[in-house]
Amino acid sequence: MTLELFLRMNGLELVAADRACLAVVLHLAAGAIEEEWLAAWLRARTRQRAAQP
Numbered sequence: 001m002t003l004e005l006f007l008r009m010n011g012l013e014l015v016a017a018d019r020a021c022l023a024v025v026l027h028l029a030a031g032a033i034e035e036e037w038l039a040a041w042l043r044a045r046t047r048q049r050a051a052q053p
């Protein structure tokens with residue numbers, strides 16, 4: 001997913017089950033969620049990636 005690539009390129013990772021991500025994307029595509037809700041959902045499920053040796 002483009003979002004995961006964006007996060008990875010910025011040293012972050014998404015910590016959420018595939019099923020949850022799919023549900024969010026489908027609701028987003030349907031216009032059923034607000035930008036603020038999506039931003040909060042992402043903040044709650046994003047963390048710094050572990051350093052790679």
